[in-house]
Amino acid sequence: MPRPRRSPAPQERLRDAERTKQRILDAAAGEFAAHGYAGARIRAIAERAGVNQQLVSYYFDGKEGLFRAMSEQWQQRQAQISEPGTPLPEQLRRYAMENLHNPDGVRMVAWNGLQYTGDDPGGTERTAMLARGVEQIASLVGDDNPDLDPHCLLVMLMAACMAPTTLPQVIAGLCQTDPKDPQFVEHYADQVARVAESLGLGADSSGTPSPARRRSRRAGTGL
Secondary structure, X not given: OOOOOOOOOHHHHHHHHHHHHHHHHXXXXXXXXXXXXXXXXXXXXXXXXXXXXXXXXXXXXXXXXXXXXXXXXHHHHHHHHOOOOOOHXXXXXXXXXXXXXXXXXXXXXXXXXXXOOOOOOOHHHHHHHHHHHHHHXXXXXOOOOOOOOHHHHHHHHXXXXXXXXXXHHHHHHHHOOOOXXXXXXXXXXXXXXXXXXXXXXXXXXOOOOOHHHHHHHXXXXXX
């Protein structure tokens, strides 16, 4: 005689719900990366996740809520990249390495820029986070380079970090390499860090050189 089905315990239901939510978030990352916020469809996200479309609305209250949840995850990731005490060139090197470690995230940022019309879910949180980066650049530049606008400089550095994803055809033509090649991405990330150092953004409070400069010195190419 078959045993009666046991109702899942509350802890099991919670774990199942968390796994389902993460599957949806992972699927959304791929969908937003492929089509941007404007082009992403809840139905496609549900199909990628292998869940009922209604669950997306149940857990995230639609596409905007889902995007905000993804933005929160990205902010947590950014907090790891730019943890206190990390020299700015090393932060930029880590951001550039996201082209390898988190290409969907970089593509999503690029799509959002291409589709920007003034409506920007998560924009307030992003602006507050970037404002801290501007303050850091301003404090490092100081009075030595009064003509450098820290706001514009941060935008330039962000664009440079994203280039392996946003300008793959340029890299393939100029560098004669696959822009997704891990060795190239690491080399490129080091170069972004070196550019920041050359602008006077490389010294931390202890004067410790960045990992990019230490690698160059070990290779006999450091300045």
